Amino acid sequence: MSTLENGIRCSPAIHAPGERQITFGQAIREAIAEEMARDESVFVIGEDVAAAGSVFKVLVGLLDEFGPERVIDSPISEAGIAGIGVGAAITGMRPIVDIMFGDFTTLVMDQLVNQAAKTHYMSGGKLTVPMVLRTTLGASRRSAAQHSQSLHALFSHIPGLKVALPATPYDAKGLMKSAIRDENPVVIFEDKMLYQEQGPVPEEEYTLPLGQADVKRTGDDITIVATSSMVYVALEAVDKLASIGISAELIDPRTTTPLDADTLVRSARKTSRALVLDEGYRQYGVTGEIASVIADGAFYYLDAPVKRIGAMNVPVPFSPAMEDLTIPNADYVVETVKSLCG
Amino acid sequence: MSETNDTNPSLTDLDAEHWLQAYEQMVKIRTFEETANELYTSARMPGITHLYIGEEAIAVGICEALRQDDYITSTHRGHGHCLAKGAALDKMFAELLGKEAGYCRGKGGSMHIADQETGNLGANGIVGGSAGIATGAGMSIKLRGTDQVSVCFFGDGALGQGLLYESMNMAQLWKLPVIYVCENNQYGEYTHNSKAAAGSMVGRAAGFGVHAQAIDGQDIRTVHATARLVIDRARKGGGPAFLVCNTYRFRGHHVGDIDRPYRTREEEAEWAKRDPLTLLEDWLLKSKQAEENVLERIRQEVKTAVDDAVAFAEEASFPSESEVDNHVYA
Numbered sequence: 001m002s003t004l005e006n007g008i009r010c011s012p013a014i015h016a017p018g019e020r021q022i023t024f025g026q027a028i029r030e031a032i033a034e035e036m037a038r039d040e041s042v043f044v045i046g047e048d049v050a051a052a053g054s055v056f057k058v059l060v061g062l063l064d065e066f067g068p069e070r071v072i073d074s075p076i077s078e079a080g081i082a083g084i085g086v087g088a089a090i091t092g093m094r095p096i097v098d099i100m101f102g103d104f105t106t107l108v109m110d111q112l113v114n115q116a117a118k119t120h121y122m123s124g125g126k127l128t129v130p131m132v133l134r135t136t137l138g139a140s141r142r143s144a145a146q147h148s149q150s151l152h153a154l155f156s157h158i159p160g161l162k163v164a165l166p167a168t169p170y171d172a173k174g175l176m177k178s179a180i181r182d183e184n185p186v187v188i189f190e191d192k193m194l195y196q197e198q199g200p201v202p203e204e205e206y207t208l209p210l211g212q213a214d215v216k217r218t219g220d221d222i223t224i225v226a227t228s229s230m231v232y233v234a235l236e237a238v239d240k241l242a243s244i245g246i247s248a249e250l251i252d253p254r255t256t257t258p259l260d261a262d263t264l265v266r267s268a269r270k271t272s273r274a275l276v277l278d279e280g281y282r283q284y285g286v287t288g289e290i291a292s293v294i295a296d297g298a299f300y301y302l303d304a305p306v307k308r309i310g311a312m313n314v315p316v317p318f319s320p321a322m323e324d325l326t327i328p329n330a331d332y333v334v335e336t337v338k339s340l341c342g
Numbered sequence: 343m344s345e346t347n348d349t350n351p352s353l354t355d356l357d358a359e360h361w362l363q364a365y366e367q368m369v370k371i372r373t374f375e376e377t378a379n380e381l382y383t384s385a386r387m388p389g390i391t392h393l394y395i396g397e398e399a400i401a402v403g404i405c406e407a408l409r410q411d412d413y414i415t416s417t418h419r420g421h422g423h424c425l426a427k428g429a430a431l432d433k434m435f436a437e438l439l440g441k442e443a444g445y446c447r448g449k450g451g452s453m454h455i456a457d458q459e460t461g462n463l464g465a466n467g468i469v470g471g472s473a474g475i476a477t478g479a480g481m482s483i484k485l486r487g488t489d490q491v492s493v494c495f496f497g498d499g500a501l502g503q504g505l506l507y508e509s510m511n512m513a514q515l516w517k518l519p520v521i522y523v524c525e526n527n528q529y530g531e532y533t534h535n536s537k538a539a540a541g542s543m544v545g546r547a548a549g550f551g552v553h554a555q556a557i558d559g560q561d562i563r564t565v566h567a568t569a570r571l572v573i574d575r576a577r578k579g580g581g582p583a584f585l586v587c588n589t590y591r592f593r594g595h596h597v598g599d600i601d602r603p604y605r606t607r608e609e610e611a612e613w614a615k616r617d618p619l620t621l622l623e624d625w626l627l628k629s630k631q632a633e634e635n636v637l638e639r640i641r642q643e644v645k646t647a648v649d650d651a652v653a654f655a656e657e658a659s660f661p662s663e664s665e666v667d668n669h670v671y672a
Contacts (some may be wrong), residue, residue, distance in 0.1 A: 070485070084474055087479040091479045100498050125447070
């Protein structure tokens with residue numbers, strides 16, 4: 001994981017001097033607490049969310065603030081709590097279902113894919129499922145193959161679901177608040193390695209639309225599309241590229257479904273080159289879809305094939321000596337960009 | 343369960359009008375299903391469908407004990423639950439035929455009929471798939487502080503699904519007002535439950551401390567009396583219940599399953615002696631609560647209503663092409 005000292009360029013409104021700095025985890029917690037205070041139909045259910053404040057301590061204090069009726073410790077029953085989320089959402093509540101590790105989302109597949117995603121459509125628009133399922137992604141915690149995956153591509157594939165992957169505290173808070181207010185099931189993937197990272201977040205109320213990419217850096221020679229933690233890897237690469245005279249534009253789509261294709265295509269038409277970076281497995285990953293969208297929309301403007309970088313197609317190994325090899329890093333991004341711009 | 347409990351409805355305190363209404367609902371389901379079968383065999387209905395014939399006493403016995411604002415979740419064999427909870431025949435047939443006038447604008451079909459106006463949270467094509475949804479509705483009821491009840495219908499095939507046990511565990515932990523109704527029609531698709539369900543069926547729920555009992559699912563009076571007791575208990579905060587309603591799927595797994603090589607004609611004939619409609623008819627006549635001409639009039643009125651509903655559905659329009667990507671997102 002690269003350093004965050006790069007200083008992400010956020011939208012001007014939140015870049016003012018003296019801006020409050022909070023962590024990614026605090027931003028998530030604030031978003032949930034604000035929405036729970038605003039709307040009594042919002043509640044949180046999951047393993048160790050109440051008394052423990054979640055294993056990553058993101059939800060500490062929520063139990064005291066809102067009580068055990070609305071911050072509910074569940075048994076270790078991922079499918080069951082996801083089902084409870086669907087049923088509660090259909091009948092007037094706005095549940096936030098907490099799935100501790102993204103790897104465990106495989107246990108809730110039927111409830112998300114066959115139930116939550118399809119209920120609105122199958123009922124001809126009568127029923128809605130305003131539910132948030134928040135979970136994690138990302139390797140590099142030396143947690144091995146069942147606690148390290150980035151499985152957002154699985155859900156991005158499914159019509160009826162929305163999928164968000166915030167990279168900054170600002171994006172995390174704004175996207176979480178929008179997800180809670182959304183009438184559809186939204187899956188939010190939070191990178192475990194980002195929870196302690198700081199960034200500017202205004203005191204004032206704000207939300208961010210689901211489906212709007214954010215240009216983290218502007219540039220002219222190549223468009224780098226990066227998601228979640230890979231935004232930081234890309235930022236490090238962008239700085240290195242700048243030192244050798246390559247100007248890269250960095251765009252974070254922030255949501256894979258819906259995908260802000262216009263912003264991606266516009267940028268690629270401008271720079272004539274594109275590289276897509278994501279921590280999911282490379283094979284059939286979201287990089288494939290994004291690269292295809294760019295290739296379709298910008299083909300006649302491109303000077304090189306659209307390249308993509310993902311996690312190595314292996315189960316995430318435990319040993320640090322091996323794990324680090326499987327995750328994209330800035331040097332590899334730089335080398336790939338140089339080959340495209342050569 | 344006592345039938346003479348002063349605080350709860352018993353078999354004997356319901357008047358003839360009530361039972362005739364229940365009879366009409368059962369006849370409606372039977373006639374609907376026979377007609378759906380005809381629509382299939384005459385190639386007037388797309389796809390296949392799963393018939394509820396033989397199990398009518400359960401849906402009607404339970405739903406007659408519910409209020410309109412109570413919830414149900416249903417199954418792939420769900421027409422009976424939908425009708426018993428108050429669905430209209432014309433919109434049901436229109437949905438089966440894939441018409442825009444159907445309950446789901448033709449997007450759901452036979453296996454996915456939902457109607458929030460009657461509390462029907464949807465039939466489900468995944469066996470056991472609605473156990474979580476019904477339990478979530480129970481959670482919602484608790485959090486909103488209403489006195490509604492949520493009923494989860496499922497077949498004995500769903501006893502093989504883990505979600506059911508996760509759900510019952512949480513319902514009991516949190517005393518949610520959910521009634522789990524296992525329609526034990528003996529077969530999960532083509533396999534007898536003796537090959538699929540080890541041990542005791544009621545014991546599965548009893549292990550969680552859930553009130554559990556097995557009852558005769560062919561006798562609507564038993565089903566209804568039991569339903570009123572457990573529903574009333576759940577409404578008052580007493581927590582979930584699990585009913586195994588022993589019944590029989592008189593037809594095949596679906597309309598195309600006509601040979602049924604996995605079971606004998608003798609077994610079917612034995613169960614046919616306990617047709618739930620006949621049992622109720624016999625009791626109504628013997629107890630002199632209705633004359634045969636009254637029952638016949640009900641059957642004729644239902645037949646006319648079903649014919650009208652089919653005509654409506656057949657004349658209704660298919661959805662326009664623009665409808666195909668409508669309602670993917672709210």
